[in-house]
Amino acid sequence: MAGPSQLTGADDPAPAGSSAAGRRRATILDVAAAAGVSRQTVTRAMNDMSGISAETKRRVMEAARELSYRPSRFGRGLVTGGARQLGLVVNDLRNPYSPELAAAVVRLAADEGWNVMLVDIGLASDADRLLASLREQADVVVGYLGEWSAGWGSGLATTPLIQLDAGETTEHAGVRLDPVAAIGDLVAHLVAMGVRCPVVLDASAPREPSARGAAMAAAFREHGVEAEVVHAASSSAEHASAVTAQVVRRAAPPDALLAFNDLMALGALSACRHAGLDVPRDIRVAGVDGLTIGTLVAPTLTTLAVDFDEVARHTLELAVALRDGDADVDRFRVVPHRLVLRESA
Amino acid sequence: MAGPSQLTGADDPAPAGSSAAGRRRATILDVAAAAGVSRQTVTRAMNDMSGISAETKRRVMEAARELSYRPSRFGRGLVTGGARQLGLVVNDLRNPYSPELAAAVVRLAADEGWNVMLVDIGLASDADRLLASLREQADVVVGYLGEWSAGWGSGLATTPLIQLDAGETTEHAGVRLDPVAAIGDLVAHLVAMGVRCPVVLDASAPREPSARGAAMAAAFREHGVEAEVVHAASSSAEHASAVTAQVVRRAAPPDALLAFNDLMALGALSACRHAGLDVPRDIRVAGVDGLTIGTLVAPTLTTLAVDFDEVARHTLELAVALRDGDADVDRFRVVPHRLVLRESA
DNA sequence: CTGAAAGCGCTTACAG
DNA sequence: CTGAAAGCGCTTACAG
Structure with missing residues (x-):
């Protein structure tokens, strides 16, 4: 259905079945025909331009509503340039x-x-x-x-x-x-607070540390502190939580946990709580991203914030x-x- | 560079300064001219269509790159219909x-x-x-x-x-x-757990309760329990936290807090923690929305989840x-x- | 106040 | 393999 559009005139192919679903979308020419005006008069009405009588405009808008006319963004964009x-x-x-x-x-x-x-x-x-x-x-x-x-x-x-x-x-x-400079600041702070056995909680599969994880380890090394890097299966809170649970259960648990991002840090926080650890007394936790959510948890999350x-x-x-x-x-x-x-x- | 497109002819207004910023965007006709082919050959090349020799295609793509040609989404959309x-x-x-x-x-x-x-x-x-x-x-x-x-x-x-x-x-x-049915479930649960002095932590300015807040109060009333409705200045966690801090400091603090949404509930949780209250032992807290973040806090947040x-x-x-x-x-x-x-x- | 014409940049048949 | 023609739906000058 949806007969061909005759364009310049003659018998407009009548909107086919009145079942709306099968109807070809109305164009400016359809509205013009229905209102008995030219297409640029339709343009004037639709775009609220001057130079059109109130009565004509009313008739055009009426026809447009009747036909569910919506101007094509392509037709318009082609000539206006578009946003x-x-x-x-x-x-x-x-x-x-x-x-x-x-x-x-x-x-x-x-x-x-x-x-x-x-x-x-x-x-x-x-x-x-x-x-x-x-x-x-x-x-x-x-x-x-x-x-x-x-x-x-x-x-x-x-x-x-x-x-x-x-x-x-x-x-x-x-x-x-x-993050390198901020990582330096964070690590200096941690070391000053007495951290000596930090763990870097890195993201995802690849066995080698991410650039970010490596930077964290390197920063500790500059202070003569060796950081262990562990990997979560993904950068989700859940996986971070799982890995953290294992790590803090060790005989010699870490005294700090630097997560790849805030989401992982939140997972780590959660695992620490369930393990009965006090943060930051027993273990310090920090993330990266500066998410707002970090201010809503207890304790609030230290982080490296993105502007x-x-x-x-x-x-x-x-x-x-x-x-x-x-x-x-x-x-x-x-x-x-x-x-x-x-x-x- | 980028000569004017001759199109139907005559003097195209010359692309102003050759400073890229002032250059008119290249069209398919510009590319066609530059490559020495017709526009539909350009179409064939750009759209990876058949019926074009490798050499011609190479030349066209070269010209397109040279002119930084990008097909107009409007021109294309007009004929293809677009997404x-x-x-x-x-x-x-x-x-x-x-x-x-x-x-x-x-x-x-x-x-x-x-x-x-x-x-x-x-x-x-x-x-x-x-x-x-x-x-x-x-x-x-x-x-x-x-x-x-x-x-x-x-x-x-x-x-x-x-x-x-x-x-x-x-x-x-x-x-x-x-939320009405779920509110009923939640309130029944709370009452069964012994809640008798609930507070509804409603959102925003209008003094009268929101539909949601009213439904919460009504549900309690059905159980013969009168709920007080308090309003936060906005539906943010911060404002919810502030109001909660006041409410729990009273001589007879509530034994449950139903927040307008999860964000407010998180603010309430935070305020309870700072007030030294144990949730859910001293006070029960619940929100609405079912946000994932509710699983990352301690205690995890009871909520009415949206599917x-x-x-x-x-x-x-x-x-x-x-x-x-x-x-x-x-x-x-x-x-x-x-x-x-x-x-x- | 209204309309006939040209044109925006592209693709789709249709010829060769 | 390549091109000349028509047309997608709209707006912008330009006439009346």
Whole structure:
């Protein structure tokens, strides 16, 4: 069904079956015909422009409502240019890190007149299709691409990418987080408080420590303290909790636990509580990210905080520059973590 | 560089300065000209279609890269129809409720082939503009519109709306959460555990209780127990904590605290801890929402959980129906809360 | 106040 | 394997 559109005139193919589901979507020409006016008169009415009589406008709006007319964003965008669109890729919205980042980006983007399309690549069943759709719709894509960033450039149409997990050697623009200085501050504090047997609670599968875990161990080494690195099966609170439970049950338990991120630190805190340990008296615990949730637990969580607003600021700045093809901008930004001492360490 | 596109001819207004920033974006015709082919050959190359020689394709891609060509989503969308676009409006991404909802919606939307545009109306500096932009870009808008839902229909172009905070009398489609049965379960449990002096910790300014707070008080009344309703200045953990601190300091402190939501319950828990109270021995605490974070605190939080996947399912079903103009679908859905007993009550 | 024409950038048949 | 034509749905000048 949905007969061909005659366009310039003649017999409009009558909205087929009145069963709404099978009906071709009404266009500006349908409304014009129904109201007995020209298409630009419809445009005037729909866009609240001047130069149209109240009566005509009423008739047009009436016809539009009758036909459930909605202007096509493509038709309009083609001529107006349309709003800027930012694609934001996060890892897993259920890790509070993602929404705290997203909140900052979404807010600043709105202020700058960009819309934000959100993709959760961690929860996706078909990440490839999702990313393909995103790059087709967005002017610029920003976020945690992980392994997917590799094939980005090879694609057919090249949407600019801003990597948030960028290493030093990325080919794309990027905003990198640098915890090293803050780790130094934290470790100095811990050592000053008497910590001598720290454990680094690192994330995920790869047997070798993450860059972050390695930096933690290295910082202790500079103080003549050897840190043991243990790995959780994932960076979730649950897995962190499980590993912590094992570690604190040892004959010689650690006196500090540095987690890869706040979520893992919360899992560690929970395990310590269940083991009957007092934090920070028996063992000190700290995380990384600076999540708000860390202020709601007991004891409140010491952490290395990310300045999400700063990340968002760099992101939008880069997005604007990349969209405009501005080559003069510094494509690599670094935002340092900052030590936030609370009760747990 | 980037010569003007001759198109139908004559003097194209020359791309201004060669400073990239001022350059008009390249079109398919520019690429075609640069590669010495027709536009449909460019289409073939860009879209990885058959019927093009390897050498030609190479030349086209080369030219495209040279000109930083990116196909216009509007031009393409106009002819292909484009992907479905869902606008998701949340209240405040920093309340963990939002991301848990968003995670469910985003995941299901992706599975169904919809893109999601995210707007945080709570953090917005200019909600009206934001919503206007959203309704222009999205096929359907879903979320917590609050007061903004009022003027929705009066707008010029009417994008279908699915209200998530819909009362009974909404003119739009909606998915409503119904806590009443679960509140009954919770209160029965509390009374059975000996609770006689409960306090309902309600949200926000209006002096009269929220529907939810009223339902809590009513449920107690059915058991012959009178509940006092107190109001926090906002539904944040901080304000809930402040009010709780006052309440528990009384001569006759309550033996149970029912919070408007989990975030407030967490604030209450925190205040109880600081007051030296043991939860649940001295006082029982419960919230509403079923947030994951409730499993990470000590004691773990008893709550009335929302089935976010169920909400997402109804949402996508409605979105599809509204976009297709399908009138035969039930436009009002109800998802009940479910009591989840954990340690705090 | 209203309308006829041109054009935005792309893809889809259809010819060669 | 390649190209000329038509058309997607809208807005922006320009005439009347």
